[in-house]
Amino acid sequence: MFNFLYSFITFCIAIFFILLGIIAVMIPWFPSIRTEVITLILEHSITIFLFGFCFIAIGFALVLNILLSVKKNYFHFKVGNHSVQVDETLIQNYLTKYWKELFPNNDIPNRLVLKKNKIHVIADLPYMQRPQQDLILERIKHDLRELFGNLLGYRHQFHLSASFQSDKK
Numbered sequence: 212m213f214n215f216l217y218s219f220i221t222f223c224i225a226i227f228f229i230l231l232g233i234i235a236v237m238i239p240w241f242p243s244i245r246t247e248v249i250t251l252i253l254e255h256s257i258t259i260f261l262f263g264f265c266f267i268a269i270g271f272a273l274v275l276n277i278l279l280s281v282k283k284n285y286f287h288f289k290v291g292n293h294s295v296q297v298d299e300t301l302i303q304n305y306l307t308k309y310w311k312e313l314f315p316n317n318d319i320p321n322r323l324v325l326k327k328n329k330i331h332v333i334a335d336l337p338y339m340q341r342p343q344q345d346l347i348l349e350r351i352k353h354d355l356r357e358l359f360g361n362l363l364g365y366r367h368q369f370h371l372s373a374s375f376q377s378d379k380k
Contacts, residue, residue: 220272227269286325297363299325305362306332309354330359330369338376348373 237244252259285296303323310319317337324331332355339347352371359365 216272217276220269220276223269224273286330287328295364299323302330302363305358309358310334313351313354328367330365330367331372332369333372334374336373336375338378344375 234244234248238248286299286302287294287296302325306321306323310321313319314337319334319336321332321334324333334351336347348371351373355369355371359369
């Protein structure tokens with residue numbers, strides 16, 4: 212629904228500016244169009260009012276769209292008897308920093324999913340030999356368990372989905 216509203220608003224704005232541009236290009240070259248525009252303004256004030264009202268409505272819809280899109284996402288989870296709220300971008304920033312420390316020469320594509328009191332980390336790790344893969348996965352699980360425990364007080368099980376890139380020979 213939100214994507215449809217955003218697409219519809221963007222489409223309306225694009226059409227508005229295209230029409231406004233066409234009119235603005237035509238006005239200086241055609242005296243009859245100038246006369247028609249002036250006549251429209253003088254004789255059809257209700258039409259001008261309705262256009263103004265529509266522009267105000269579109270403006271409010273855009274402001275609402277902007278406000279909804281910048282809404283922060285918070286992860287709610289329970290620590291003992293207490294409920295904790297953490298900004299999702301904070302956790303993602305710590306993960307990005309962790310990946311940079313672990314693999315300084317690689318950018319690690321990763322995704323954080325926070326849902327139903329669970330943390331799920333999805334990462335695409337660089338190529339490694341098979342025996343190294345198991346060791347690095349155990350290290351990542353241990354490090355992330357400590358990171359989430361020390362940073363958030365999150366002592367529950369988290370899920371790690373990791374894939375390794377193929378050998379580039």
